[in-house]
C-alpha cells in the first residue's frame with residue numbers, strides 16, 4: 474500500500490537529531506518559555522523575511538490571535554466584515570467567527586482554486602476591514618492584485634500560511650498565521666503555530682494575548698487566552714527547519730512529474746505557474762469517487778481536500794441558501810495524490826501508471 478502521507482518516513486531522516494534535541498529539553502528543566510522557543514522565533518522570522526515571530530499553540534490560534542489583537546488595538550470592531558475564500562479548510566473561517574467578526578466567503582478563481590481578486594473587489598462593502606487570503610495547497614495567491622485592492626480600500630491583510638511554508642522568501646500582508654501541525658510542510662510532533670509580522674506593536678499584543686493578556690506576570694491588560702508553543706515542539710521544528718527547502722524541492726519535483734506524465738483525458742492536473750510548495754497535489758476528475766476507489770484497489774491511498782465546503786457545513790447553517798458553484802464543483806471533483814518528501818520515484822511512477830490506465 475502506498476500511503477497518502479507517511480509521517481514516520483518523513484521524520485525518519487531527523488530521528489536521531491530530534492531525540493537529542495528532546496533530550497536537550499528534558500535536561501534543561503525548562504518546558505515552556507525556554508531558549509528553544511525564543512530561538513525558533515528568531516530563526517523562523519529570519520527564514521520568512523519577517524521582523525517578528527510570535528509562537529503560539531496551533532494555526533487556528535495564530536489566526537485568532539491576530540484578529541483579536543487588531544480588535545484590542547482599535548483597528549477592528551466586532552461586526553466588521555472579513556473577506557475569506559469559500560474554498561478553504563474551515564479553520565480559516567472559524568477564526569473569524571470566533572473573534573466576533575463576520576466572514577464573507579468569495580468564490581475562488583476557477584483555474585487556481587485560490588481567492589480571486591475580481592471576486593474580492595465585488596464583495597467589498599463599507600463594513601469590510603480585512604482580507605484573509607489562504608495560500609491553499611501550498612500555492613501563493615495573486616498577492617500583487619490582492620494587496621493593491623487592500624491598499625486602495627484600506628483593508629488589513631492576514632495571510633493564512635498553514636499550507637505554504639517556504640513558498641515565498643518574504644510576505645506582503647500585514648501578518649501571517651502559521652500552523653506546524655504534524656502533516657504540514659514543516660510539521661512538529663504535536664500542535665504548534667506562529668504569527669509573523671513586521672509590525673512590532675502587533676507582535677507584542679499577540680504575545681500578550683497568548684499569555685492571559687498580561688503585560689508581565691500577574692498584570693493583565695486584556696482578557697487573553699493561553700496559547701503557547703512548548704519547548705519540545707520548538708526543538709523539533711528547529712531540527713527540521715534547515716531541511717525545509719530540500720523537502721519542498723522534492724515535492725515540486727514530484728508534482729512536476731505528475732503534471733508532465735499524467736495523460737488521461739478524464740483527469741485535469743493543477744496549474745503550476747505560480748510559486749507552489751505542493752502541500753497538496755490536487756487533481757480534478759469528473760469520476761472522482763470511481764478514480765479514488767480504482768487507486769485504492771491498486772494499492773494507492775488518496776485524500777479529498779475538502780469533501781464538504783464550509784458553507785455546506787452544519788456549523789454554518791446560516792449559509793445554507795448560499796450558492797457557490799465553483800467551490801462546490803472543486804469539492805465534488807478534487808482528489809489529492811501522495812506528494813511528500815518521502816514518496817519514492819517508484820511510487821510516483823506507479824501512481825502515474827495506474828491513473829493513465831483508469
Ligand SMILES: *Cc1c(COP(=O)(O)O)cnc(C)c1O
Pocket residue numbers: 531532533534561562564565607633635636651652653654664665666
Ligand atoms: C491546518 C490549517 C489550519 C489550522 O491549523 P491547526 O494548527 O490545525 O490549528 C488553518 N488553515 C489552514 C488552511 C490549514 O490547512
